Amino acid sequence: MLANALPFIAGIMADSEFPFPQSDAEDLRTKFSWFLSGASMIFSIPALILMTAHVGFAGFASENGVSLLQATFMVATIWALPANIVLIGAISGGYSLFGAAIAVALSSIRLMPMVAAFVPEMRGPKTRKFTLLFLSHFIAVTAWVIGMERLQHVPRNMRTTYFAGLGVTLTSTNTLVVAIVYYLSTDFPPIVFAALFFLTPMYFLASLWGSARDRSIHVAMISGLLLFPLIHYLAPAYDLLLTGLAGGLVTLAYVRWQQARQHP
Amino acid sequence: MTWQSITEWWWPYLFILLAGWLPTDIWRFIGVLIGGRVREDSEALIIVRAVATALVAGVIAQLILYPSGSLAESSVILRIGAAVAGFAAYLCLGQRVIVGVLVAEVILISGLSLNF
Structure with a gap:
């Protein structure tokens, strides 16, 4: 679909007159088409699944007395669904500002290794740190999974542009979805919500497996899945963080073992 | 100070920024600083990627086991x-x-x- 759209967009833009020297105009045109290419991921299955999750979030916010404007403000500024749910839980539980911040910080630590792994994938030869800091706001699980899968097929110097299109569109569309669903106060039977909430883990499960470039990612994924229930039982407050670290260690052991086998 | 301790219209938004935005984006910014130091194809990147993948797998398990x-x-x-x-x-x-x-x-x- 995209391969057809790009020459079309380039064709439209070729007719308009740019007040730039030829090479700059060319560069801008390429950038714009990569931005649109990233933005068009809004029509992908994972983006649709994320929107259904936000439909559920709008209902959750309104049940807990958070206003329409407050709920949309949360989605745009925080942009991590678990952190939003934790924050609303803390608000309705009467937490202090500090207590709520700690609870949200614990749920958001996972973003640190995710962003650290994403940045080497996304940065180009001349990318400024400020650009990366700005774009990092748009990294959450869905954008991360899509990005890790797609960025390798995007030319290096166009990757930040591509991700800007993807990230900004994903965040602003979902902010809008929450506002509209909240306003219409759309109500569905519980079985619909249950089915919608189950889409997210199933999509992540399949696409995370499919986007892996080598065995080590599969090892990390399986160890994360299996270790989580045990770690949740032992240390519920730090379960995700410890699962990440333990899964990382298992994977490192696997990588070392592979190297030893290949070069005895 | 809680969500309800100040009745001004701006308080909930400040609360969201301080208790929601700040403790979330701070980790993203630290992630950028760490990721900027990691060279591609280094063992450090393999480890960072493995930790991130295991963490996302943990999120999947959480959504299935404790929704x-x-x-x-x-x-x-x-x-x-x-x-x-x-x-x-x-x-x-x-x-x-x-x-x-x-x-x-x-x-x-x-x-x-x-x-x-």
């Missing part, structure tokens, strides 16, 4: 069964994401309608 909202009332056996069957279908039938999602959903919805 919130309407899904929380369904049986955990049903959710695990639907997820395992969906993932097996994904692996066996040509690794198509949509196949895995649909098989899991059909099993979940059938189970829920039968009050399993």
Whole structure:
């Protein structure tokens, strides 16, 4: 679909007159088409699944007395669904500002290794740190999974542009979805919500497996899945963080073992 | 200070920024600083990527085992069964994401309608 759209967009833009020297105009045109290419991921299955999750979030916010404007403000500024749910839980539980911040910080630590792994994938030869800091706001699980899968097929110097299109569109569309669903106060039977909430883990499960470039990612994924229930039982407050670290260690052991086998 | 301790209109927004935005984006910014130091194809990147992947796998397990909202009332056996069957279908039938999602959903919805 995209391969057809790009020459079309380039064709439209070729007719308009740019007040730039030829090479700059060319560069801008390429950038714009990569931005649109990233933005068009809004029509992908994972983006649709994320929107259904936000439909559920709008209902959750309104049940807990958070206003329409407050709920949309949360989605745009925080942009991590678990952190939003934790924050609303803390608000309705009467937490202090500090207590709520700690609870949200614990749920958001996972973003640190995710962003650290994403940045080497996304940065180009001349990318400024400020650009990366700005774009990092748009990294959450869905954008991360899509990005890790797609960025390798995007030319290096166009990757930040591509991700800007993807990230900004994903965040602003979902902010809008929450506002509209909240306003219409759309109500569905519980079985619909249950089915919608189950889409997210199933999509992540399949696409995370499919986007892996080598065995080590599969090892990390399986160890994360299996270790989580045990770690949740032992240390519920730090379960995700410890699962990440333990899964990382298992994977490192696997990588070392592979190297030893290949070069005895 | 709680959500309700100041009645001015701006207080909830300041609360969201201080208790929501700041403790979330700070980790993203630290992630950028760490990621900027990691060279590609280095062992450090393999480890960082493995930690991130295991963490996302943990999020998946959490959503299946300890969900919130309407899904929380369904049986955990049903959710695990639907997820395992969906993932097996994904692996066996040509690794198509949509196949895995649909098989899991059909099993979940059938189970829920039968009050399993």
